[in-house]
Amino acid sequence: MELAATLLIATRLTPSVSAAIATIVVRGDSSLEVVEHCFCHPRSLGSLQVNDVRYGTWQSATASKSAEQVIVCRTRANELEIHCHGGAAICAMILNDLQQSGCTVLAPTDWPSESLDAIQRQAELDLAKAPTISVAAILLDQWRGALSRELHCITELLEQGNLFQSVERIKRLIELGTSIGARCRTQRVCFAGPPNVGKSSLLNACAGTTCAIVHHLPGTTRDAVEARLVLDGWPVNFTDTAGIRQTDEPIEREGIAIAQTTIANADLVIFVADATVGMTVELAELLATRTADAIVAWNKSDISTNPPPKLAIPVVATSAIAAPGIDELLQQIAKQLFSSQHQPGEPIPFRDSQVVWLKSILQQLEDRDSEAAVAMLQRGLE
Ligand SMILES: Nc1nc2c(ncn2[C@@H]2O[C@H](COP(=O)(O)OP(=O)(O)OP(=O)(O)O)[C@@H](O)[C@H]2O)c(=O)[nH]1
Ligand SMILES: [Mg+2]
Structure with missing residues (x-):
């Protein structure tokens, strides 16, 4: 992505909840120099091969805290991962050090990913907080691309001028988002x-x-x-x-x-x-x-x-x-909230905002503005 090519960027890859280990990624041509600022090891990071790891300490330039043990992994020529203690304070300290050295710290949602589109990234973020297995199963399907593939299909149909089928499939997605996807957020009784x-x-x-x-x-x-509570596998x-x-x-x-x-x-x-x-x-x-x-x-x-x-x-x-x-x-x-069924692997909008977005695309199509609808779909899948 453009951002990745031009900037020195960092983010926390693991969810921002307390955990044993967290992973911070740093990408950019000067990523090695920036990490080296605080990473203490007898050998320079320049000698680290891609896919190799190095165990050392993080000596913060900004916090008075004593050295923190970290593992640095070179994931690409211009990218390093820092594996550190998963507590919020340690991650904040490392990200702050990186920022002070000229790194732009991005929100995980803004991290440019070559392999995942925006919908899949949202699923990845929600997956980390999934309260039950049933919710995780829906999110996993969308992370694997079920909803993205359906949206690509609808885009193609629209580009071929097949308005009727596109409208039907968007309506079906809205229905699935309302009846099934809504369960991904806790139901309120x-x-x-x-x-x-x-x-x-x-x-x-x-x-x-x-x-x-x-x-x-x-x-x-x-x-x-x-x-x-959990009712029939869904959070309530x-x-x-x-x-x-x-x-x-x-x-x-x-x-x-x-x-x-x-x-x-x-x-x-x-x-x-x-x-x-x-x-x-x-x-x-x-x-x-x-x-x-x-x-x-x-x-x-x-x-x-x-x-x-x-x-x-x-x-x-x-x-x-x-x-x-x-x-x-x-x-x-449970009968009233969870009676509709879905198939494993089915495309399901899992956030309320996605249903709202699909409704505006439907509105564009009802207004006979296919071009605007295609543009909205493409932007949403970037
Ligand atoms: N026998 C019997 N008594 C009940 C039952 N449900 C509640 N009670 C009693 O009814 C009284 C009121 O119960 P609460 O649960 O406090 O009622 P509430 O609707 O929450 O009351 P407010 O908070 O004042 O609106 C208590 O003395 C309960 O023990 C029930 O199913 N059977
Ligand atoms: Mg009461």
């Missing part, structure tokens, strides 16, 4: 409803641990309390919210405002009803204003003979105290 119905108790029962305070007095929960964030009711109490009102924002941002809302009280006007109003997917948990069914109501959305009878219904509730959540 929240418990909502009037006070004292058992929202916090249900969060604790689902998480299998005490995350939220439970009390017989209504108005207990104020903050949004979170528990991170459960949030307990304050009970919604009319109140003049200022702190409770704050809690209710937080609850309303949490509900608005959720992928799935579990509206909790107290089975001993039955359907209330307040709960019916909440259900009527819902925007996301929803389930009703007919809670405290262990002490009620009221049968669950028949509603347009699924209703699950639960007891947070005696446990019946919790497994069924979790299964219903």
Whole structure:
């Protein structure tokens, strides 16, 4: 790439999380001289052959820290890798030393790679933080080029003037990104409803641990309390919210405002009803204003003979105290969030921003501007 040819550049190749080892890469005609500034070894780096490694110490020019043990590997004539301790402070020190010696330190996303395109680089970055195997499997397919190949195919179809097929394939990608790719970011499920119905108790029962305070007095929960779980192999964030009711109490009102924002941002809302009280006007109003997917948990069914109501959305009878219904509730959540299937190796947009980008390409095509759509696709694949 142009940048690589003209500049002296460095970046951290390994993800910026604490690890045993980190790898920093330095590329450019004067990479050896710049590294030599701080790398202490009896022999000059000029004598290091490509693919050979040298064990030495890093004597920082900028930090007062004592010498740090590092391994330097010559990966190309004009490129070195520095393998160092994976802690954030050591990496920051080495990158700072390199910067002081004239190196431009790039964000990993900006590192020019000859073999990976922009989509694959994004997959590589996300892969390092994948919370479950199922998420990693989707990202690995895209890192291997599934989505890039499909986008190249669509570009070719457009260049041949095949608008119909291109539009269909972009629509399919948007659908896959929304139904499957969205699982790569943690799904947000929240418990909502009037006070004292058992929202916090249900969060604790689902998480299998005490995350939220439970009390017989209504108005207990104020903050949004979170528990991170894995459901059917996918990461899910459960949030307990304050009970919604009319109140003049200022702190409770704050809690209710937080609850309303949490509900608005959720992928799935579990509206909790107290089975001993039955359907209330307040709960019916909440259900009527819902925007996301929803389930009703007919809670405290262990002490009620009221049968669950028949509603347009699924209703699950639960007891947070005696446990019946919790497994069924979790299964219903998984069914609603994760019912669509995909094939291994399928192209899947895995970031929300990619879906937004595909929607603007679709818009260009609907406006009959194929040239602009091709240009957008090409830029996105650089
Ligand atoms: N018998 C029975 N009691 C329950 C059940 N779920 C909750 N409770 C009781 O109901 C009371 C309120 O429970 P919470 O979980 O604090 O209710 P909440 O909806 O979070 O209440 P707020 O935070 O005030 O909105 C507590 O005394 C719980 O022990 C249940 O399934 N069965
Ligand atoms: Mg509560």
